[in-house]
Amino acid sequence: MNPYGSIFPEVLDLEPLRKKHIPLYRRQERIQMDGNGAAAIASLQFWRAPIYAGFPITPSTKWLEMISTYINAGRFVVEENGRKVSAKRVKLLEAEHAVADYLVGAAAACRELIFMTATSSVGLDHMTETTRSLGASGLGNVVLINVYRATANYPLCIEGDPSDAFAHRDDGWIQVVCRGKQQIYDTLIQLPVVGMDPRVLIPTMPGYYGIKDSHRSEPFFVEPDSKIHEFQDSLIPWRCPLPGLIVGETAMGNCVTSAHFQGFKWEQKKRMDQVLSVLTASSKKFEEVFGRPGIVPFEAYFMEDRPPRVLVAMGPDAGTAYEVIRRRRKEGERLGLVVVRLLTPFPSSLLREALKSAGVIGVVNNAFHSERGHLTALVSEAVSGLPIQTTGFFAGLGGADISVRSWEKMIDLLSVLKPGESRFVHEGEVL
Amino acid sequence: MMASLQKELVAQLKKGEALDLRADGKAGSGLVMTLQVFAEAVSLEGTYQVQEWPFFSSARKGANVRGFMRVGKGPLFMTCQVESPHVALLFTEKTGEEIDFASGVSKGIFVLNTAYHAIEAAQKFRLRGEVFTVSGDRLGQEYLHHPIPNISVLAALHKALPLVSVQQVVQALKHNGEKRRLPLKAIQANQDCLLASLKEVSSAVVQGEEAWEHPLPSFAGYEGYPIGAQSALRSSLQNLTANYARTGRRLVFQDPQDRCTGCSLCIVNCPEGIIQFVPDEKRGIRVTGADVNHFCKLCRECIEACPLDLFEEVEGALV
Numbered sequence: 197m198n199p200y201g202s203i204f205p206e207v208l209d210l211e212p213l214r215k216k217h218i219p220l221y222r223r224q225e226r227i228q229m230d231g232n233g234a235a236a237i238a239s240l241q242f243w244r245a246p247i248y249a250g251f252p253i254t255p256s257t258k259w260l261e262m263i264s265t266y267i268n269a270g271r272f273v274v275e276e277n278g279r280k281v282s283a284k285r286v287k288l289l290e291a292e293h294a295v296a297d298y299l300v301g302a303a304a305a306c307r308e309l310i311f312m313t314a315t316s317s318v319g320l321d322h323m324t325e326t327t328r329s330l331g332a333s334g335l336g337n338v339v340l341i342n343v344y345r346a347t348a349n350y351p352l353c354i355e356g357d358p359s360d361a362f363a364h365r366d367d368g369w370i371q372v373v374c375r376g377k378q379q380i381y382d383t384l385i386q387l388p389v390v391g392m393d394p395r396v397l398i399p400t401m402p403g404y405y406g407i408k409d410s411h412r413s414e415p416f417f418v419e420p421d422s423k424i425h426e427f428q429d430s431l432i433p434w435r436c437p438l439p440g441l442i443v444g445e446t447a448m449g450n451c452v453t454s455a456h457f458q459g460f461k462w463e464q465k466k467r468m469d470q471v472l473s474v475l476t477a478s479s480k481k482f483e484e485v486f487g488r489p490g491i492v493p494f495e496a497y498f499m500e501d502r503p504p505r506v507l508v509a510m511g512p513d514a515g516t517a518y519e520v521i522r523r524r525r526k527e528g529e530r531l532g533l534v535v536v537r538l539l540t541p542f543p544s545s546l547l548r549e550a551l552k553s554a555g556v557i558g559v560v561n562n563a564f565h566s567e568r569g570h571l572t573a574l575v576s577e578a579v580s581g582l583p584i585q586t587t588g589f590f591a592g593l594g595g596a597d598i599s600v601r602s603w604e605k606m607i608d609l610l611s612v613l614k615p616g617e618s619r620f621v622h623e624g625e626v627l
Numbered sequence: 628m629m630a631s632l633q634k635e636l637v638a639q640l641k642k643g644e645a646l647d648l649r650a651d652g653k654a655g656s657g658l659v660m661t662l663q664v665f666a667e668a669v670s671l672e673g674t675y676q677v678q679e680w681p682f683f684s685s686a687r688k689g690a691n692v693r694g695f696m697r698v699g700k701g702p703l704f705m706t707c708q709v710e711s712p713h714v715a716l717l718f719t720e721k722t723g724e725e726i727d728f729a730s731g732v733s734k735g736i737f738v739l740n741t742a743y744h745a746i747e748a749a750q751k752f753r754l755r756g757e758v759f760t761v762s763g764d765r766l767g768q769e770y771l772h773h774p775i776p777n778i779s780v781l782a783a784l785h786k787a788l789p790l791v792s793v794q795q796v797v798q799a800l801k802h803n804g805e806k807r808r809l810p811l812k813a814i815q816a817n818q819d820c821l822l823a824s825l826k827e828v829s830s831a832v833v834q835g836e837e838a839w840e841h842p843l844p845s846f847a848g849y850e851g852y853p854i855g856a857q858s859a860l861r862s863s864l865q866n867l868t869a870n871y872a873r874t875g876r877r878l879v880f881q882d883p884q885d886r887c888t889g890c891s892l893c894i895v896n897c898p899e900g901i902i903q904f905v906p907d908e909k910r911g912i913r914v915t916g917a918d919v920n921h922f923c924k925l926c927r928e929c930i931e932a933c934p935l936d937l938f939e940e941v942e943g944a945l946v
Contacts, residue, residue, distance in 0.1 A: 226671070226673075227671075228666060228667045228670040228671055228677065230680075265806075265808060269808065375706075407680070407681070407682070408680070408706070411680055411681055412678055412679065412680035412706075413663060413666055413667070413677075413678070413679045413680070414670075414676070414677070414678050414703075415670045415671075415676060415677065512706045513706055513707070514706075515703075515704045515705060515706035516704070516705050516706050516707040518704045519704045519705045522704075597707055597708040598707060599707050599708070599710065600705075600707060622846065623846035624846075625846055625848070627848070627849060
């Protein structure tokens, strides 16, 4: 008996589905598109994704709209037993909670296929009951694209602020932050492979900032579908096991006593601990196939000469930080920049190694936090015990612009603030 | 013939420095689409990298919106908004009266949708540099049966910043139409409008007066922000949602025969709570009007809800 439940190979024959796939791209092309478009294109290129569930919410709506546009234009229509059918479908549900529930059922039934949706802000909050269960479920074939948007509706704001992502760190998903269209596209291709690895089996939540990235168009390279399939199929097992069920038969949402509950969590944690090594290995494979680096735990810039002052940031605004630091280094200032990509599990040890020679670290938080900032807390924890001063900033809340003046100000403040202090910075002013 | 400022900008681009562009207008003016098409045309030509992104709120049609574009030869790292653009566009004249669309530009390239000639527009908006105007509303009405200036402004932008050929702009416009699944007839009408608009762009080099400076808006801080949001923000009279309404239209309530039954449908359907009423012995309440000046965004909920059609949207400015 399979400890993970019965498998019915004769019922679920994947080969016909793979053959039905109509490629979107047959060769590499350079296209200009926004972030939701880049994510939608990647999603549509998977033969393993026959159905997309969704409920619209700004700023993620365009992902769903674009998927629907392609599908409803008949882009994936094939002939089956003399009938014309679409090999891909959109399932529009009543609300986000229903979307997440739908993903559970679909993903549990077909563990080798990839089930995707996109949501933002309170949409993700509305899914919470189910996303928390999904984190532990072992259904690594669920991909939830989180288009960051401020979660607070007092007042309502539709722009990019990662407070939704931070609020869902404890859902137990793999969370990866993207900036720029190429990262969004590449991450979408690579991440399901990590989630579906038998050592990991954790659903994945790739994310990018609303408006700042979701609505910003840029040129990027799209890859031929065949190459994407080659990459994914080489790493996704043909038969995926589902861990964590007591008696063996598949069921979702068993009721257990504390004796078992803790055991499940222990297993879940062990799998989470595998993410970094599996991610690194798949990134290597990604680079071999596509010639571009795969997902990294964090990007490090100007860190070669072990600069004494380092900014740690996240998301698209890091681009401006890069430019400001590049200019100031030309004037002789030794500054470094670290841009976080892997949010959960947080790459603490690697970060500690990268930052160990720094004297002062300034961590830039884009989401409201009652203490020093989520990211500041994570980075402080990573470097704890080392003789490093960690200071924090709040900037770009609700997707507010972080101007060159603001970055300059934050760099200037690095040598002024006391350890543990944090400041709000906007338009170059300290609030 | 390229004027000197244009030449300077192209030379600057070739040297590897980025070129920044900013556009202002009303939601519904087609601003975002214009930038998308121009960005695609320039980007896919292959010489330059282009980023283009909008800035808008959850505003209805008629609210002021902004768009940005950054063009560069190498990879573009800078992601912050554009404060001092090399090229500033104005899609809606009304927006130009409400905000300074040229802020941060003491001398630059300006592209405006207006019936004025470039020299007159420069005078009106105090612009110094190279000014391009096109009568976009009229051309939109003529070719697209709707006073939308996006295609004409695209033509004027191409004249102002000829980074790619007309054919490449036409191609990108066509592709954008296909992406939006527009009917072939509409795609053709867009193309006709673009080609016709190219012939109607007026331009002028304007030296201007010393007093015509456009300083950056200064950040006044957040002092005095109310606690919470909705109600306090409302009583502070900031964030006036009436600004989101279609320009030149307003809501009126007329009940000369005293027909209002007091059914209250308008009151419960109004998302802004601006329906005015008085107690009435027989009917419970009697609606007397709507306080449209601050918060009516013309969402038409009351018009739809009233069984007696006592609300109406009419031409006319707010008081």
